[in-house]
Amino acid sequence: AYDIGPHGVVYQVNKWDPKQFDWTKKLADADYVGPTCQYCHMRGGHHNVQRFGTVYTSMGMSMADRGAPIWKEKRDRWASVCDDCHSPRFAKENLQALDESVKDAGLKYRETFKVAEDLLKDGV
Numbered sequence: 001a002y003d004i005g006p007h008g009v010v011y012q013v014n015k016w017d018p019k020q021f022d023w024t025k026k027l028a029d030a031d032y033v034g035p036t037c038q039y040c041h042m043r044g045g046h047h048n049v050q051r052f053g054t055v056y057t058s059m060g061m062s063m064a065d066r067g068a069p070i071w072k073e074k075r076d077r078w079a080s081v082c083d084d085c086h087s088p089r090f091a092k093e094n095l096q097a098l099d100e101s102v103k104d105a106g107l108k109y110r111e112t113f114k115v116a117e118d119l120l121k122d123g124v
Helices: 006-014 037-041 069-082 088-121
Strands: none
Touching (some): 069 088
16 A cells, blocks of 8 residues: 555655665654655654554454544554644544545455355356
């Protein structure tokens, strides 16, 4: 998802340009043209990549617990990373859009699984 999103595209286009991504600098001192994986997932020097992970089932995004209060802290922490460069509204709107995408993807997955199951039952 990162590679095809706006941040990943900026990275892929500019990663070899030392003016855009100076790999000799520590992450905290770098002034990159766009965020790398490490910028968001290892923010503040944490080596726990999942701390700011966007794996939706770990953020309360499965169909059973999507948006449950237990996940509020992790979701707020995830959105706070975006606030470094974007407005708080931007992060919250994008998280809501991701919620809807996960919901839609779950429905499509179940539909596709049912088609495959029916084909298997029909001997295809």
